[in-house]
Amino acid sequence: MAKKSILNKKSIAFLEKYLNNAAPTGYEWEGQKIWMDYLRPYVDTFITDTYGTAVGIINPDAKYKVVIEGHADEISWYVNYITDEGLIYVIRNGGSDHQIAPSKVVNIHTKKGIVKGLFGWPAIHTRKGTSEKAPKLDNIFIDVGCTTKEEVLELGVHVGCVITYPDEFHILNKDKFVCRAIDNRAGGFMIAEVARLLHENKKKLPFGLYITNSVQEEIGLRGAEMITHTIKPNVAIVTDVCHDTTTPMIEKKTEGETKMGDGPVITYAPAVQQKLRDLITDTAEANNIPFQRMASSRATGTDTDAFAYSNGGVASALISLPLRYMHTTVEMVHRDDVENVIKLIYETLLKIEDGEDFSYFK
Numbered sequence: 602m603a604k605k606s607i608l609n610k611k612s613i614a615f616l617e618k619y620l621n622n623a624a625p626t627g628y629e630w631e632g633q634k635i636w637m638d639y640l641r642p643y644v645d646t647f648i649t650d651t652y653g654t655a656v657g658i659i660n661p662d663a664k665y666k667v668v669i670e671g672h673a674d675e676i677s678w679y680v681n682y683i684t685d686e687g688l689i690y691v692i693r694n695g696g697s698d699h700q701i702a703p704s705k706v707v708n709i710h711t712k713k714g715i716v717k718g719l720f721g722w723p724a725i726h727t728r729k730g731t732s733e734k735a736p737k738l739d740n741i742f743i744d745v746g747c748t749t750k751e752e753v754l755e756l757g758v759h760v761g762c763v764i765t766y767p768d769e770f771h772i773l774n775k776d777k778f779v780c781r782a783i784d785n786r787a788g789g790f791m792i793a794e795v796a797r798l799l800h801e802n803k804k805k806l807p808f809g810l811y812i813t814n815s816v817q818e819e820i821g822l823r824g825a826e827m828i829t830h831t832i833k834p835n836v837a838i839v840t841d842v843c844h845d846t847t848t849p850m851i852e853k854k855t856e857g858e859t860k861m862g863d864g865p866v867i868t869y870a871p872a873v874q875q876k877l878r879d880l881i882t883d884t885a886e887a888n889n890i891p892f893q894r895m896a897s898s899r900a901t902g903t904d905t906d907a908f909a910y911s912n913g914g915v916a917s918a919l920i921s922l923p924l925r926y927m928h929t930t931v932e933m934v935h936r937d938d939v940e941n942v943i944k945l946i947y948e949t950l951l952k953i954e955d956g957e958d959f960s961y962f963k
Contacts, residue, residue, distance in 0.1 A: 627652075654813065658810070659812070665807075665808040667810055674816055677764055680758060687749050694819075700736050784924060790939075794943045795943055815828055822904050840920050862937060867881060867882055868895050
């Protein structure tokens with residue numbers, strides 16, 4: 602008998618709309634509106650902060666507070682320099698990959714609307730043998746079809762305009778979700794689905810649940826760093842993506858072995874509180890949810906670090922979604938892993954349903 606999916610048509614439609622919308626670091630507002638509109642029926646209230654982090658709250662008056670968190674922003678570029686000939690040089694906004702840029706179409710966001718452009722590159726015929734240059738930050742450039750700087754400025758393009766890729770959501774071979782910005786709007790999607798399941802299954806939690814979609818993770822965990830001091834949670838369960846290390850040119854001896862389709866990845870790291878992590882792995886085993894393990898030296902590099910070391914210490918853990926081709930326009934995840942991350946967070950929340958005083962996590 603085929604297993605029943607926890608994702609429905611409305612869920613997938615939301616995921617597609619949410620991923621297709623551009624929400625680069627520092628400009629997450631439109632994406633947050635889409636996310637909040639979807640989440641609205643499943644929460645009691647919202648809070649937002651100055652930089653755009655959005656939090657849906659269930660039981661806002663409860664004494665103890667649990668955060669489930671993802672981040673909303675995507676990598677992008679900034680216009681950095683416009684030549685007299687009308688070509689545009691860029692700098693990163695987050696960890697944008699210079700090697701994938703040549704021949705990619707881009708959207709330049711201006712007050713006049715989207716201006717289309719493309720990363721140009723010399724034809725193969727003109728690149729000679731050992732003198733052939735690789736794409737680097739100082740030689741990739743955008744062409745918007747103009748021949749002078751004045752033409753570019755007339756389009757509304759200026760230094761500081763943000764640039765995103767237009768690549769949109771699709772499903773590959775029935776169960777692989779592919780898009781740019783799955784890192785980490787998949788996280789926002791999954792925590793929203795947890796809220797939906799709690800609502801539809803009429804589960805009552807004795808603690809306050811703060812479904813948190815943080816901004817500016819891609820440039821240093823900044824949104825989580827700010828919102829944790831507003832919420833002051835007792836517990837934080839963070840979800841992000843990690844690498845599928847089974848594709849070519851990745852060294853498992855240094856990166857570890859985690860594989861798309863084999864389940865959520867539970868991280869072992871100093872920022873991960875042991876009792877909370879054990880609760881998550883015990884929950885996975887009790888509910889037959891497949892999972893993998895990963896070790897991180899020093900820092901996880903995710904919002905987990907921002908929550909863990911805030912407010913005198915917050916019991917924090919990380920559940921990751923294995924992903925192929927991170928920081929490209931063809932990021933890929935397995936539908937089963939998405940569903941199992943949702944299930945694991947959902948079931949873990951129910952494990953602390955008895956409303957203990959949270960001394961367990963101390």
